[in-house]
Amino acid sequence: MGPRSRVDEGEGVGEGKGEVRKRTSVFCHRPAVYSIRCDKCKGSNIQWSEFKGMIWCYKCKVDTKGTGGIFDGPIPIQLCDIMGLRFDRISLKTKKVSRYNLETGKFGPWETLEVDRGKE
Numbered sequence: 001m002g003p004r005s006r007v008d009e010g011e012g013v014g015e016g017k018g019e020v021r022k023r024t025s026v027f028c029h030r031p032a033v034y035s036i037r038c039d040k041c042k043g044s045n046i047q048w049s050e051f052k053g054m055i056w057c058y059k060c061k062v063d064t065k066g067t068g069g070i071f072d073g074p075i076p077i078q079l080c081d082i083m084g085l086r087f088d089r090i091s092l093k094t095k096k097v098s099r100y101n102l103e104t105g106k107f108g109p110w111e112t113l114e115v116d117r118g119k120e
């Protein structure tokens with residue numbers, strides 16, 4: 001195991017280390033937005049895998065760990081803020097959102113996301 005990112009995926013940290021575990025939440029942006037690429041083909045045609053800490057590559061058709069992306073180094077917090085890059089997590093089960101506070105480095109409580117579907 002390499003060094004962990006400062007923005008961890010949160011849930012169940014420290015439990016079942018080394019095991020393949022099902023993901024219970026995803027970050028709000030696609031992995032490519034965080035500069036993550038497939039570690040096999042270096043492509044960016046990827047999505048979060050159903051497994052924790054993994055990505056799915058559409059080209060290689062495998063679950064793989066991917067490159068570290070911006071999680072590899074200190075994350076430029078102010079820059080992320082300016083660029084609108086967020087680390088909020090979305091629960092796959094409840095669709096609730098836990099917002100990541102860039103200043104405190106902590107995830108907030110799970111909230112129901114108000115989805116504006118527009119006026120039909």
Ligand SMILES: [Zn+2]
Binds near residue numbers: 059
């Ligand atoms: Zn690939």
